[in-house]
Amino acid sequence: MIRFEVLKKHRHSNARLGRLITPHGEIETPIFMPVGTQATVKALTSGELVGAGAQIILGNTYHLYLRPGHNTIGKLGGLHPFMNWDRPILTDSGGFQVFSLNNLAKIDDVGVRFKSHLDGSSHHLTPELSIQIQQALGSDIAMVLDEPAPHDAGVARARESLERSAAWARRCLEVPQKEGQSLFGIVQGGMHRELRRESAERTIELGFPGYAIGGLSVGEEKQVMLEIAEYTAPLLPEEAPRYLMGVGPPEDLLACAQMGIDMFDCVMPTRNARNGTLFTSRGKVNIRNAHYKEDPDPLDPECPCETCTRYSKAYLRHLFMADEILAHRLNTLHNISFFLNWMQRIRDAIREDRPIDWRYDGAGSSSTVS
Amino acid sequence: MIRFEVLKKHRHSNARLGRLITPHGEIETPIFMPVGTQATVKALTSGELVGAGAQIILGNTYHLYLRPGHNTIGKLGGLHPFMNWDRPILTDSGGFQVFSLNNLAKIDDVGVRFKSHLDGSSHHLTPELSIQIQQALGSDIAMVLDEPAPHDAGVARARESLERSAAWARRCLEVPQKEGQSLFGIVQGGMHRELRRESAERTIELGFPGYAIGGLSVGEEKQVMLEIAEYTAPLLPEEAPRYLMGVGPPEDLLACAQMGIDMFDCVMPTRNARNGTLFTSRGKVNIRNAHYKEDPDPLDPECPCETCTRYSKAYLRHLFMADEILAHRLNTLHNISFFLNWMQRIRDAIREDRPIDWRYDGAGSSSTVS
Numbered sequence: 001m002i003r004f005e006v007l008k009k010h011r012h013s014n015a016r017l018g019r020l021i022t023p024h025g026e027i028e029t030p031i032f033m034p035v036g037t038q039a040t041v042k043a044l045t046s047g048e049l050v051g052a053g054a055q056i057i058l059g060n061t062y063h064l065y066l067r068p069g070h071n072t073i074g075k076l077g078g079l080h081p082f083m084n085w086d087r088p089i090l091t092d093s094g095g096f097q098v099f100s101l102n103n104l105a106k107i108d109d110v111g112v113r114f115k116s117h118l119d120g121s122s123h124h125l126t127p128e129l130s131i132q133i134q135q136a137l138g139s140d141i142a143m144v145l146d147e148p149a150p151h152d153a154g155v156a157r158a159r160e161s162l163e164r165s166a167a168w169a170r171r172c173l174e175v176p177q178k179e180g181q182s183l184f185g186i187v188q189g190g191m192h193r194e195l196r197r198e199s200a201e202r203t204i205e206l207g208f209p210g211y212a213i214g215g216l217s218v219g220e221e222k223q224v225m226l227e228i229a230e231y232t233a234p235l236l237p238e239e240a241p242r243y244l245m246g247v248g249p250p251e252d253l254l255a256c257a258q259m260g261i262d263m264f265d266c267v268m269p270t271r272n273a274r275n276g277t278l279f280t281s282r283g284k285v286n287i288r289n290a291h292y293k294e295d296p297d298p299l300d301p302e303c304p305c306e307t308c309t310r311y312s313k314a315y316l317r318h319l320f321m322a323d324e325i326l327a328h329r330l331n332t333l334h335n336i337s338f339f340l341n342w343m344q345r346i347r348d349a350i351r352e353d354r355p356i357d358w359r360y361d362g363a364g365s366s367s368t369v370s
Numbered sequence: 371m372i373r374f375e376v377l378k379k380h381r382h383s384n385a386r387l388g389r390l391i392t393p394h395g396e397i398e399t400p401i402f403m404p405v406g407t408q409a410t411v412k413a414l415t416s417g418e419l420v421g422a423g424a425q426i427i428l429g430n431t432y433h434l435y436l437r438p439g440h441n442t443i444g445k446l447g448g449l450h451p452f453m454n455w456d457r458p459i460l461t462d463s464g465g466f467q468v469f470s471l472n473n474l475a476k477i478d479d480v481g482v483r484f485k486s487h488l489d490g491s492s493h494h495l496t497p498e499l500s501i502q503i504q505q506a507l508g509s510d511i512a513m514v515l516d517e518p519a520p521h522d523a524g525v526a527r528a529r530e531s532l533e534r535s536a537a538w539a540r541r542c543l544e545v546p547q548k549e550g551q552s553l554f555g556i557v558q559g560g561m562h563r564e565l566r567r568e569s570a571e572r573t574i575e576l577g578f579p580g581y582a583i584g585g586l587s588v589g590e591e592k593q594v595m596l597e598i599a600e601y602t603a604p605l606l607p608e609e610a611p612r613y614l615m616g617v618g619p620p621e622d623l624l625a626c627a628q629m630g631i632d633m634f635d636c637v638m639p640t641r642n643a644r645n646g647t648l649f650t651s652r653g654k655v656n657i658r659n660a661h662y663k664e665d666p667d668p669l670d671p672e673c674p675c676e677t678c679t680r681y682s683k684a685y686l687r688h689l690f691m692a693d694e695i696l697a698h699r700l701n702t703l704h705n706i707s708f709f710l711n712w713m714q715r716i717r718d719a720i721r722e723d724r725p726i727d728w729r730y731d732g733a734g735s736s737s738t739v740s
Contacts, residue, residue, distance in 0.1 A: 319410060
């Protein structure tokens, strides 16, 4: 089981510095969790993740259930030894991927039927199966199966997903828990404050050691996401960790940490790396830009990662244009390092009671970050 | 300029233990040179190559001329700083790739006209341009432009390529040399002994600090390759390094080192890695095999590389089946480590005057390697 301690509240915002204690070690919060979809944070080794300062990673239940299969991973001792990662792991429930990767997923009160995006085989994900899979994976933190409403859902549709999510959360809790694994509840309610409040109350009533805000970053305007997150965060217990699922770019991590969110995950640093979009202390860089063809300077002179200390922008651009595997490696290593160092800066500001008055403007070199 | 010293001759074969001194450090021979086609040994960082024991790597003039361009690399200080590799580099002449990647390449006595495989643009590679490119790349060892004959060339066709190669070698020598760069000659002559002898004599007469055997491993039977290599090697000066281009699998490295060959290069370890074919001390492993799905053991328990010390065959198979970038990384790291350690074993046997009586049977677990 996990334990969570709020070490310090920030004088200038609702941010908190926390310590999350898990069977695989302690995590300092607020924290960003790199996403390791298929038992690997794409392009990186587990050793590199440790080197970059990753304290916890996320594994995707949907992908691992389909390939190589949770039973295979279970027989090999779980996800930790399988991918040689001995720090904490959080697994999602698989629900979000079922919906986002399967247009034809059919949902009813029992669960959701879908066809594998790999081979078209038929599957039926239920709350019970989701927990069973996550138990085989052996994550430190498991998530309840929920049903996020579409971002444009009206009250009736959002209530439907709220009710179904509440019922499924209860069923997840009824599965005998695995020793050492903690189950987090998820607040739904779409973009409707009254439903968010109700979902928060009902999820808290069920009782979990941690709470997530789900159903955001699903296509709504950024301002709406921020408003709903800001409204929902203080509805959650002070003494439990709060996890905002699927967020986000550096500026949103900054904003949401100051709302009192403790945990984040997003594919942005890894996916953007493979598209050549790199986050730096001077703003976003599109490494394909011909401007960098003969640029001998490091990508980000303030970054301590191997990419920035050993290679030039000219080399990174060449590797990307030549579609070399090393491009994806070096780009990913940098972006992950940037996100993790970004959170470290936020934690340091909370610890030292400095205002978090910097911002991140993704537009490029005109941005201000200090 | 390079210097070469034969430190020891093997009591049980024609193998020699040598030391090749270059502006970027010393190399122990016999040596295998990993191929870094596009300024990267595919999937690996320069730091990993050092860790795996790579003493020298090969860069491809054809690819780097087309992208990012030798002038770009030259402006950035050459290939060494560009790819952050401070050990020796050998560059080929570009000729072999022109012929193998361009069905429509047109050759005459001046040079070879071809269209870029990237954008169809027209180019004209001459001996002078090849040297100019290699000088901009700043390799420690450059190769003369030659024209390999097809493996099934009769005497007339093989003589034509011999004569053209000889004339081009002379023109390469007439280009003012770059300080610190050494130019190797290449023996051609197809599969015809009398032509090999003549080519060796004429190349030696021109005078080079090192000699390569070219035009092998181009489609002929393995036995033919071995016979021609064995015939040609002793025709080359004892006091100069001998380089067999494009060879080969572990068993051929073993055989040819015992003929007195000092240097080898081949894309086999890197290319096969990306196809899932892995070289181990127990023979070749096809990591796609379902047999490995739940295999918790390391790929090669005798191998000290990160792949073998940190991950299981089950994980390697999963990564490969899921087409993860990490699969290519870990597979390549292992294969390169295996080839480099293989050469280390050969050097140790020469040093200690032990017979090189082991063999490598690529067929799998039935093979004997000790």
